[in-house]
Amino acid sequence: MIHQLTKLRDILRYVPRFRDRTFVIALDGIVVESENFRNILLDIALLRSLNIGVVLVHGAAHQILKLAEVMGKKPSNLDGTGITDADTLDLSLLAASRVSHELLEGLSTSDLKASVSNSIVAHPAGILQGIDQQHTGRVERIDTVLLNSLLKQDIVPVIPPIGCDGEGHSFRLNSDIVASEVARALQAVKLIYLTTQAGLVIQKAKKNDNKESFVRQISVDDAEQILKKQRDDITGPMVSKIEQAIKAIRGGVPRVHLIDGQVEEGLLAEVFSNEGIGTLIHANEYVAIRKAQKKDARAIHSLIRNSIANDELISRTRAEIEKQVDEFFVFEVDKNPTGCAALHFFPAEKKAELACLCVDPRHENQGVGTKLMQYGESLAKAAGMQELFCLSTQAINFFQQKGGFLPGSPDMLPLSRKEKYDKSGRNSLVLVKKLNS
Numbered sequence: 001m002i003h004q005l006t007k008l009r010d011i012l013r014y015v016p017r018f019r020d021r022t023f024v025i026a027l028d029g030i031v032v033e034s035e036n037f038r039n040i041l042l043d044i045a046l047l048r049s050l051n052i053g054v055v056l057v058h059g060a061a062h063q064i065l066k067l068a069e070v071m072g073k074k075p076s077n078l079d080g081t082g083i084t085d086a087d088t089l090d091l092s093l094l095a096a097s098r099v100s101h102e103l104l105e106g107l108s109t110s111d112l113k114a115s116v117s118n119s120i121v122a123h124p125a126g127i128l129q130g131i132d133q134q135h136t137g138r139v140e141r142i143d144t145v146l147l148n149s150l151l152k153q154d155i156v157p158v159i160p161p162i163g164c165d166g167e168g169h170s171f172r173l174n175s176d177i178v179a180s181e182v183a184r185a186l187q188a189v190k191l192i193y194l195t196t197q198a199g200l201v202i203q204k205a206k207k208n209d210n211k212e213s214f215v216r217q218i219s220v221d222d223a224e225q226i227l228k229k230q231r232d233d234i235t236g237p238m239v240s241k242i243e244q245a246i247k248a249i250r251g252g253v254p255r256v257h258l259i260d261g262q263v264e265e266g267l268l269a270e271v272f273s274n275e276g277i278g279t280l281i282h283a284n285e286y287v288a289i290r291k292a293q294k295k296d297a298r299a300i301h302s303l304i305r306n307s308i309a310n311d312e313l314i315s316r317t318r319a320e321i322e323k324q325v326d327e328f329f330v331f332e333v334d335k336n337p338t339g340c341a342a343l344h345f346f347p348a349e350k351k352a353e354l355a356c357l358c359v360d361p362r363h364e365n366q367g368v369g370t371k372l373m374q375y376g377e378s379l380a381k382a383a384g385m386q387e388l389f390c391l392s393t394q395a396i397n398f399f400q401q402k403g404g405f406l407p408g409s410p411d412m413l414p415l416s417r418k419e420k421y422d423k424s425g426r427n428s429l430v431l432v433k434k435l436n437s
């Protein structure tokens with residue numbers, strides 16, 4: 001029960017930030033057929049109940065393929081990026097209508113009003129590299145007036161991967177692109193791709209060792225670098241989504257999530273928790289280190305709790321943290337502290353202690369600890385200190401290798417600190433670093 005209440009509190013923390021804002025949720029066609037689809041609809045109902053506007057964009061590749069098999073036809077392209085011949089356009093219209101309708105049906109079961117709209121104005125993709133793309137289109141314009149008026153009336157717009165040109169022609173579009181364009185046009189606070197893969201996975205081919213690394217969060221600049229340098233190492237159908245995520249973020253959407261739509265509660269976990277289950281691509285200013293404030297005491301206390309239990313850090317109560325909060329600084333992700341450290345000054349000796357450095361285990365090994373250490377060092381330098389020291393029992397190598405600290409001795413501690421050190425009986429190693437001004 002207590003666990004559930006904590007979860008609820010975690011969710012409610014995010015609500016003011018998202019209230020009256022818009023999320024664009026893009027579902028691959030296959031996700032609509034998954035067992036988890038019903039749960040996704042419930043999650044959408046929850047978002048709506050919190051006054052978060054939701055626009056649903058869906059794909060139809062999976063359904064086009066199935067329909068083609070039943071009708072004995074061979075589609076010229078499945079995802080709206082290649083040539084769409086007349087037969088494939090027909091298949092696309094049928095399949096997309098079916099998916100749209102399933103979304104309408106599902107939303108009705110949660111008492112949500114929804115509407116399929118002709119809000120995507122499209123033109124023919126034309127002749128690309130000498131080849132006529134026939135009925136494949138490109139997004140020309142998003143009718144934001146129409147979409148906003150639906151959202152204002154608490155109606156969920158449902159957008160199929162089909163566009164119209166105003167002259168009675170329909171075009172097959174790629175749903176990743178549609179979702180990105182809609183998110184940009186509406187200046188959504190989130191674009192969420194629900195797909196069949198956990199997120200961005202990069203194949204790290206070493207000599208005889210094929211390792212995969214899962215990217216939990218990444219800035220838009222780093223995502224661009226990955227596309228440039230490791231495009232071929234990205235596993236699964238993620239390249240197009242990452243390209244569109246980058247476009248959306250460059251167009252003003254702060255966060256794009258790539259998550260597995262088949263995982264129960266995946267959507268809520270991603271939106272309402274710091275760690276999420278998938279990959280978050282964010283605008284560059286998304287992570288930050290800042291001085292702690294009184295309101296951070298609870299988060300700092302829960303950050304360090306495990307490390308205290310493991311004897312990595314000395315014990316501090318929440319009240320003690322509150323009292324010393326001016327000495328703490330925090331590393332924020334999505335405006336939540338995921339790492340912290342404190343700096344105690346000994347002005348008479350021109351020394352400062354870097355203490356209580358701790359990173360949420362879910363965010364370890366992403367450079368957060370090093371950044372906090374460097375930030376502490378720069379604060380100490382700026383305050384005119386000549387030496388930075390820290391005491392460690394279990395992270396000695398970390399401070400030496402990542403921070404350039406050298407082993408020292410307790411005699412090098414400021415007098416008042418040495419007394420405390422002797423009393424504690426922890427026998428921590430003293431590590432020191434000279435600060436060149």
Ligand SMILES: CC(C)(COP(=O)(O)OP(=O)(O)OC[C@H]1O[C@@H](n2cnc3c(N)ncnc32)[C@H](O)[C@@H]1OP(=O)(O)O)[C@@H](O)C(=O)NCCC(=O)NCCS
Pocket residue numbers: 307312313355356357358359360363364365366367368369370371390391392393394395396397398402
């Ligand atoms: C130590 C700690 C702050 C590192 O944070 P982090 O964000 O994971 O660190 P970074 O991502 O910047 O650096 C990761 C590197 O440090 C190494 N590292 C992490 N913890 C380490 C430890 N206890 N001992 C030695 N090396 C360690 C990792 O192996 C990794 O090495 P690599 O880059 O060569 O692969 C974090 O593990 C932590 O909070 N530990 C528990 C509390 C603690 O011991 N605090 C320090 C005492 S004051």
